[in-house]
Amino acid sequence: MKDYSDHIGIIGGGIAGLTLGCALLKEGIPATIFEKMPEDTSHGAAISLSPNALRLLDRLGIYYDLRNQSFIHSAALIQGTQKQICEFQTPEVLTTRRQTLMSLLYSKYINLGGEVHHDHALENFDAVKCEATFTSQNKYIFKHLAACDGIRSLIRDTFFALNQSPKYSGYSAWRGIGKSDVQRIHFALGPGSHIVSYPVNKKGDVSFVAVKKEDFQFKESWREEGSVKDLLDDFSIYDSKIFPALEDSMPLYKWGIYIRPPLKSMIAKNITLLGDAAHPMVPFLGQGACMAIEDTYSFAMACKAKIANLRDAQEAYDFVRNKRTKKIQRLSMMQGKIYHLKNPLLVSARNTVMKYTNIPGNDLKKIHEYDAHYEMQI
Numbered sequence: 299m300k301d302y303s304d305h306i307g308i309i310g311g312g313i314a315g316l317t318l319g320c321a322l323l324k325e326g327i328p329a330t331i332f333e334k335m336p337e338d339t340s341h342g343a344a345i346s347l348s349p350n351a352l353r354l355l356d357r358l359g360i361y362y363d364l365r366n367q368s369f370i371h372s373a374a375l376i377q378g379t380q381k382q383i384c385e386f387q388t389p390e391v392l393t394t395r396r397q398t399l400m401s402l403l404y405s406k407y408i409n410l411g412g413e414v415h416h417d418h419a420l421e422n423f424d425a426v427k428c429e430a431t432f433t434s435q436n437k438y439i440f441k442h443l444a445a446c447d448g449i450r451s452l453i454r455d456t457f458f459a460l461n462q463s464p465k466y467s468g469y470s471a472w473r474g475i476g477k478s479d480v481q482r483i484h485f486a487l488g489p490g491s492h493i494v495s496y497p498v499n500k501k502g503d504v505s506f507v508a509v510k511k512e513d514f515q516f517k518e519s520w521r522e523e524g525s526v527k528d529l530l531d532d533f534s535i536y537d538s539k540i541f542p543a544l545e546d547s548m549p550l551y552k553w554g555i556y557i558r559p560p561l562k563s564m565i566a567k568n569i570t571l572l573g574d575a576a577h578p579m580v581p582f583l584g585q586g587a588c589m590a591i592e593d594t595y596s597f598a599m600a601c602k603a604k605i606a607n608l609r610d611a612q613e614a615y616d617f618v619r620n621k622r623t624k625k626i627q628r629l630s631m632m633q634g635k636i637y638h639l640k641n642p643l644l645v646s647a648r649n650t651v652m653k654y655t656n657i658p659g660n661d662l663k664k665i666h667e668y669d670a671h672y673e674m675q676i
């Protein structure tokens with residue numbers, strides 16, 4: 299069996315795992331990814347990426363290809379259930395299909411000499427020997443373990459938060475992609491719900507996510523299909539033109555949004571948590587994947603600076619990333635409350651602030667200006 303004892307073993311080949319693989323290999327640090335899913339797994343849905351993530355993807359050399367296959371925005375429009383509230387300027391935001399981002403990260407990682415071991419679900423990790431056992435019964439010894447295994451992280455459950463499972467956030471979401479001539483990011487806000495839509499390319503494919511506050515706990519799965527009728531019933535207070543063209547045959551998915559409380563620390567022993575494994579958040583600021591990209595880039599920089607002592611690298615990473623991600627987790631939750639206000643007086647006050655001040659744009663600007671490259675200068 300191949301010797302990986304000088305490698306950082308990355309568990310999970312999602313956005314965090316692949317970005318980490320690229321960032322480490324680019325710095326000449328050996329790393330290998332172990333992913334539980336088979337090679338041909340598709341990654342549906344869409345994603346928006348803000349400048350805090352885009353400038354890191356640029357340093358990793360995938361930004362220009364991504365930009366060519368995506369849609370770039372500099373403004374967003376906010377409306378109520380029927381009428382426009384305001385339009386505001388944003389720093390460059392890119393919207394794309396998730397599959398586009400994943401494919402570019404994957405190709406970059408492979409071109410840098412990376413390997414992905416698919417069908418490898420981590421089953422057990424011995425932190426003393428730094429030995430990982432997979433469902434295939436293959437065992438590997440690593441120099442360090444980077445857990446990028448998402449919200450249901452086995453590593454988090456075993457070493458960071460015993461007896462604590464993901465909790466339903468109180469929000470459920472629908473998503474789909476259809477044809478429309480919409481050319482910008484569009485938010486529609488109603489009492490207890492909101493809808494976000496945006497083009498994902500220049501070919502008229504528009505993605506939407508429609509979120510509703512509801513007590514009933516939906517499954518976390520992204521693959522639970524729903525019908526056009528149920529979607530329109532759930533969002534009947536909105537003008538149905540908000541959605542791209544909906545056809546009965548198109549796949550629509552409905553699922554529950556789950557969260558976990560912040561951790562005291564994202565490091566333990568020879569293990570570092572990154573992305574959703576460390577800090578899953580509600581998606582109302584579009585920052586979950588951006589935080590995963592910031593985390594992984596920061597950790598790679600810390601490893602480069604402190605390669606002789608990865609404990610120091612872990613501490614530098616934890617010091618910078620814990621503060622930032624806790625703040626974004628909290629702000630994301632607050633954004634949901636602002637979007638879903640029900641009291642007419644508060645709704646009117648919110649709409650006035652949105653219409654007559656650039657507060658929404660300025661708040662986002664502060665999040666988007668962050669540059670992990672400079673924050674991690676050590």
Ligand SMILES: Cc1cc2nc3c(=O)[nH]c(=O)nc-3n(C[C@H](O)[C@H](O)[C@H](O)COP(=O)(O)OP(=O)(O)OC[C@H]3O[C@@H](n4cnc5c(N)ncnc54)[C@H](O)[C@@H]3O)c2cc1C
Pocket residue numbers: 309310311312313314315332333334335344345346347418419420421446447448449450451452471473507555572573574575581584585586587588589590
């Ligand atoms: C509706 C919605 C919309 C969103 N929109 C945005 C957005 O616009 N912008 C944004 O920045 N973020 C957005 N997010 C958040 C973003 O999708 C996540 O934060 C991001 O995908 C997390 O990436 P990750 O790699 O950490 O985790 P994941 O994507 O969950 O990847 C984890 C990987 O680990 C693998 N894995 C799990 N367990 C094991 C194991 N035991 N062994 C081996 N492999 C394992 C999984 O198969 C998976 O490939 C959104 C989220 C939702 C729900």
